[in-house]
Amino acid sequence: MVIVFFHFLLVLSAAAVGHGPAPPDQDDCRAIRCKRGGPLVHYPFRLKGRHPDHCGSPGFHLSCNNKEQTVLELPVSVKLLVKRIDYVNQRIQVYDEDRCVQRQLPNLTLSDSPYMFSSYQNYYYHDELGNFTLFECSDKNQSGHDNHMIPCLSKRLGFYIKYTDSDYADSDLLYCGKTIDIFEVPRGMVIPNQKYFYFNWSKPECGSCEAKGQGCRPNNTNASGTECYDIPGEHKGPRTRLMISGLVIGAFLLVTSLIGLFWLHHLHEKEKEGQRKIEQFLEDYKALKPSRYSYADIKRITYQFKEKLGQGGYGTVYKGTLSNDVSVAVKVLNNFKGNGEEFINEVGSMGRIHHVNVTRLVGFCADGCNRALVYEYLPNESLEKFIFAAKGENRFLSLDKLQDIALGIAKGIEYLHQGCEQRILHFDIKPHNILLDQNFNPKISDFGLAKLCSKEQSAVSMTAARGTMGYIAPEVLSRNFGNVSYKSDVYSFGMLLLEMVGGRKNIDVTVPNMSQVYFPEWVYNRLDKGEELGMSIEDEEHDKIAKKLTIVGLWCIQWYPVDRPSMKDVVQMLEGEAENLTMPPNPFASKDEMKPRKPINRELATISE
Structure with missing residues (x-):
């Protein structure tokens, strides 16, 4: 139903846009803006760099500056910003960004452009072209307000700039010095404090087309003339377009609101159920x-x-x-x-x-x-930050300290399994969940996945796998390897222990030697052959510690739970000497080499997480 509704919205949207794509030449000359809210630019104007040359009439070229403002360039090098374009009355409204257009007037040659100045006021003489002279005068000559002053050009302290017609002499120029002559400029542009200016154009004549809601373009049969044409697509039928657009937007907002309300209701009910369970739990x-x-x-x-x-x-x-x-x-x-x-x-x-x-x-x-x-609060954060430290980071723990940390973690897990009224299975033992206090003593954290059971219970029922990949015991993923029990935490501890010894993730595809990608199997093969561990260990005592931690870790990650030691046995092994430990069976043997303690189904039924 939702798909059908959105298909309906797409059909309405297509109707609102128009009856088909515009011809290629019209599409190239479509109306565009420099920025949102700026004046719309189309024939007889064109935007440099965004419209082809044929889209505009000569002399009607606009551009976008680095602020995305629309710019009109007048001969020879006068640049004004465009505020508005009135295509019906054929008038363009412009202004100087610094409100000092008089600074640009010496460069203005309006006769070389298609525009005529329009004062847009009742003073008819403002649009007349005239010749003017600018004078710099001292304030000794100023008595009261001088309407001919140009404040934006008066920058020198104690002096001001004024203008006068070149056709007659000003009687009050005793303390003034001539600066520059300006020829053939509109009188209205010389008058100071004018914010906006207006220019009209007579050719090409497009106002009648615009008044009828039609487009305007050059007439191919008459080089100097124009013709009107119906605008396809988005310029056609504004009222119909607005109505259809309103219906589409309204329907979309209505459906969105309904979906949002339904979702909020769902979340509210879910949260209420969660609060009820928590309050009941806290009451008990x-x-x-x-x-x-x-x-x-x-x-x-x-x-x-x-x-x-x-x-x-x-x-x-x-x-x-x-x-x-x-x-x-x-x-x-x-x-x-x-x-x-x-x-x-x-x-x-x-x-x-x-x-x-x-x-x-x-x-x-x-x-x-x-x-x-x-x-x-534990200031040294997690063990993960030390055993997986990036190169260049000053995070190093000696093998002596790693042994102490491993023993502390083992004692903590043993307490969870045997020291509480009910056995607590953590199910998420990993370096990230081992925090270190100010003396680097380890503390097990994050019991969000934990399960409680009686100490006499040999197996735990579980409907879905839980934990972090890489540390999850095989039986948690598939019951063909045995029942889920406290031995699942032993497996996770073994994987953690091997990462502590290797100082890296157990699976690391970035190592140069492919045989070292899976660290537990690589280190087992070296120990089994009596070879050195291949790690940078110079001290013989530290080498013994590394071997002891490795052997204990390999015992803990045995494929079948029955082959793994309890955490009590793990603590005893960690407290003992490396020479007293025996090598465990190979947990990485192929299927043909495996000798399970009981028959297993080779087609493993996986429990989804």
């Missing part, structure tokens, strides 16, 4: 430790959202300060995003967590459609 969650803030409190804490820390699909993070001068990070969630699940997940998960390696939730805001989460 009154015993929660984090504080509840109003939206006015959030604006006060962030100083009216003055300092932005980051931006993402979830919303925007701002820096704020509580009343006790404690810095916080305030995440303002996008309105109408989801129906409240992300907010409930974040508050429901983090309200139960108290661990040194998990970001602390200070408070939250659920004020109408405004939602925000208030966290402790």
Whole structure:
């Protein structure tokens, strides 16, 4: 129905424009402007550079200056700006941009142009041509107001410029000196303080055509004459055109308004449902430790959202300060995003967590459609900024510090899996969600995708995949690899660990050696063959750390969940010595080399994200 309606609008629009395209020669000479609101230029005038030569009559050439103003050039080098063109009365209204046309009069030779000066006033003699002389006089000679003064030319202090007819001598020129003679110029252009001037033309005669709403063009049979013609398209039937255009615009606005109202109603209902779910959740969650803030409190804490820390699909993070001068990070969630699940997940998960390696939730805001989460402020931002630092940036972490960070992250995930009343599965472990405090201690953040389950539950039901590509465990995408469980977070941690060691994304097509594009497989092959890791590590102790982190990461990214260690085992491996670790099975073996622990369906049924 919408397609049919817009087709109808297109038909009406075509009717409003005209009955067909104009002939090529007329289209080349169509009426145009230098800028919106400027005078419309068509025959007998033409715009230089925009109309071909045949579109205008000799002497009727206009141009556009660098300000897109319409310019009339008169012989020899007088330039005036065009205010209006009256094609019916064959009159053009012009003015000097500096309001000092007298400065250009010595260059004016009106007899060489097709124009005649018109005063457009009752003083008949203003349009007469005359000869004038300009004098510079001292103010000793000035008594009262002198109508012959030209203020815009009087620039020297204590002197003024005046004019007089050259045909008779002025009796009051005792203190004056002659400056210049002006010949054959209209008297009305010499008179000072005239803002606009008018010129008429008699040939070509097009006024009668314009009065009838027709176009005017040279007569091919009479070189000196013109002829009228019906203007096709947009110049024909102005009343009909306006009526049809009004109907088209009105119908379009009506449909747009209806669609907008429907969409707003939909968003309003969606938001009401989200608010209802949040309020019900908060009613059941009154015993929660984090504080509840109003939206006015959030604006006060962030100083009216003055300092932005980051931006993402979830919303925007701002820096704020509580009343006790404690810095916080305030995440303002996008309105109408989801129906409240992300907010409930974040508050429901983090309200139960108290661990040194998990970001602390200070408070939250659920004020109408405004939602925000208030966290402790971590000045060193995310781990991603350090392990993926661009060349030239001073962001470097030693392998000792990376080992400490890896151990802290592992302890934080182990706490989520075993240390809470209910097991919390994060489902979005990645460098971007690991924040660093002032001492570079890691803290896990962003629980918007988290799920809660009992500790006895071995599998988690999930209707759609969740997480970030590159860190999602295989079983989250397809159940043929096993059930979704806490082992899914172990896989994500393993991918994160390998990126920390490699200092790069696990998949990097920019590396010079094609074998290194997928870093986990490349580093496994080198370790399996007893080769060096090929990284710039000079210290033997640091080389051991790199090998240990790599082996632990490879254990964590095993293809099947049952082959991966628990986070408790991961912590023990990270705290132990590299010599005590054994190489894991090859997680990158081909299908023929794979030996799954149970039969699997080779035609994998993918769960859409």
